[in-house]
Amino acid sequence: MIELRRADPADFTASLDTVIDIYTEAMRPPYDQLSGRQSIMRNHSTYPAFTCLLAQTTDGTTIGFGYGFHGMPGQWWHDVVRRALKDREGAAAADAWFENALEIAEIHVRPDYQGKGVGRRLVQSLCEGRPERSAVMSTHDQPTAARHLYRRLGFTDLISGFVFPGGYEHYAIVGSALPLRPLP
Numbered sequence: 455m456i457e458l459r460r461a462d463p464a465d466f467t468a469s470l471d472t473v474i475d476i477y478t479e480a481m482r483p484p485y486d487q488l489s490g491r492q493s494i495m496r497n498h499s500t501y502p503a504f505t506c507l508l509a510q511t512t513d514g515t516t517i518g519f520g521y522g523f524h525g526m527p528g529q530w531w532h533d534v535v536r537r538a539l540k541d542r543e544g545a546a547a548a549d550a551w552f553e554n555a556l557e558i559a560e561i562h563v564r565p566d567y568q569g570k571g572v573g574r575r576l577v578q579s580l581c582e583g584r585p586e587r588s589a590v591m592s593t594h595d596q597p598t599a600a601r602h603l604y605r606r607l608g609f610t611d612l613i614s615g616f617v618f619p620g621g622y623e624h625y626a627i628v629g630s631a632l633p634l635r636p637l638p
Contacts, residue, residue: 461507507580522591
């Protein structure tokens, strides 16, 4: 049985080595990006309304995690993506999605536990009871299991084929109204 445990910012930063291990297993990023990713994650824990969930086995082994926070101007991802949506769809669309948004920064599950509902539970639990109007995130712009899950939960493409400044991978920026669509 997998349980979800809330981690406050201090618990989250204390768990960063484990979190980075899970991120590495799930995403297989280039090794030289890991120290920067750890720094970014640590910084995210200082953002307003930061919420983190750790997915753990009954013996306390962490096998997944997810976190998000209230997005606002001055946050790199928020500013870059909101500007891109404004340029493509206009100010009204950017405001509708980003003026009062939960930004889901990370959802990752160790490969041995993927496809068992852990990611779904993480996303749903992060969004549950949030005061924001919408939830937004980026995901690889490929037909992955994660992308399929997000669509089932009600996320729609806001931008596809998006490449972050300095990057090379294509991402989809997706959003959903809150509360999320319930799944059976």
